[in-house]
Amino acid sequence: MKKLLVADLISPQGHYIYNENLLTTLSKLYEIDFIGDYNLINRLKPIIKSVNFNTFNFLKKKENNLSFKIEQLFRIREIIKLNKDKKYDVILISSYDLVTLSLFSEKHFKAKVILVNHNNLSRIDSLIKRFCFKKVYSNFSVHLLFENIFKINLEKELKSSLDKCYIIPHFLISNSPSENNKKSTSDITKILYLGNDRDNKGLEVLMKAVNRFDRKDWLNNLEINVAGKLSKTYSCDKINFYNYRTSDSEYKKFILETDFIVLPYRNTFMNRVSGIFFESLSYEKPIIASDIDLFKQYFKEYGQIGYLFTEGNQESLFNLLVKLQTQNRNEYKKFLKNIKQMKEDYSIEVIQDAYKKLIG
Structure with missing residues (x-):
């Protein structure tokens, strides 16, 4: 050996x-x-x-x-x-x-x-x-x-x-089957932003998009959570902030209880792998992501695994959030089907074979 x-x-x-x-x-x-x-x-x-x-x-x-x-x-x-x-x-x-x-x-x-x-x-x-x-x-x-x-x-x-x-391939490993996804039974669409607030993560784009809602637009069936250690205190009455470094169990709980992971990353997030992106798909959670090359390539290869919006464009993200208030559940099921296909291509067996070829 x-x-x-x-x-x-x-x-x-x-x-x-x-x-x-x-x-x-x-x-x-x-x-x-x-x-x-x-x-x-x-x-x-x-x-x-x-x-x-x-x-x-x-x-x-x-x-x-x-x-x-x-x-x-x-x-x-x-x-x-x-x-x-x-x-x-x-x-x-x-x-x-x-x-x-x-x-x-x-x-x-x-x-x-x-x-x-x-x-x-x-x-x-x-x-x-x-x-x-x-x-x-x-x-x-x-x-x-x-x-x-x-x-x-x-x-x-x-x-x-x-x-x-x-x-x-990157790892896409999880014990969370899609049939347990909360979206199949809930009328509330939960959206989760995970991680820090570095400029290239685009948290400010999400906040500006949410702040565009007025009372008549906001139908109270969106729940937006931000979890992670942030550099400062933010205020937005339509977003729940959990400004601390989450434990492993809390991190997993946040992911399991959400419907979408939002990744509003900027173009400066270049030549980087998003661990949160892969963990989202590991738990079969569709993404809401900016249309930077990193994310576009997966949509091109596997079809829709969630939604894309124009990078850095708060109006584009706002329009998407408006759409999510009346989202079709069949569309969500299509996302899950595409994610499952991607997980097969990134399975542990595929990765083991790749390392065997590389190392011998």
Whole structure:
């Protein structure tokens, strides 16, 4: 059995579900050592018994950019140090900080080294980033991406082909069957915004769209909830705010009890995978999303898995919310059918086969 070292250099909360799915999948095929943040490992240890866990020495992400990069360097050093004592066939390393990652070289290892950009891939919009990306790209055997559109965008920015890129499906795993979806029995349409309020997430677009309703337009059969740690206190009498970092059980409960997940992301949310998008579909919840390339590609491939509105356009989203007040339930069932088809293409078996082809 081949031996793998899997490392998440950043280990934020948004990576937890992905890492749980990744390790559950790979541990059925390979012997796994995992290195990551203390909090992430504390979450994973009780769930996945067959993986050997190692924690980073640095447990807290620093606030300023320089401190963050220094911390990343120590984490890279930790991986190199760990490898001196153990022989690995493959190393999977996840990070999106190009500067520090460019100092991590395949020459330190006899193993095949795979860079996993599972969540973020910033635009290569400066000479420094361009230089660092090319160095990163030369240092790794495989650059693993989850969407072909990211490869296309990178090739446009770099004006060259990326022959080391390998596209692999994201996880769509859940125990929530569509027949339990609340929409089939409820007259209230629940809409949920999950996550933080960074500019590229577009929360302000949702709020402006909701504020366009006057009393005669608002039929009281929409319930809009915003759940996540926000940078400030917002006020909107038609939106329920839950301004705190939700627990795992609360997070799941919010998703299970809603009908649609709203993703009003901006064009600046580029070359990034939305974990919330995939988790929405895992629980068979249709989406209301801006028409950025990331979301449009799935509608093109699978048909409607919800609704699209014009990116950044509050009027377009407002008109969609008006429509939702009298939404046809048969249309909702069509969304669920398309989501089920997508889940088949992103099944655990498909992902395992993809890793077998990649790793052997």
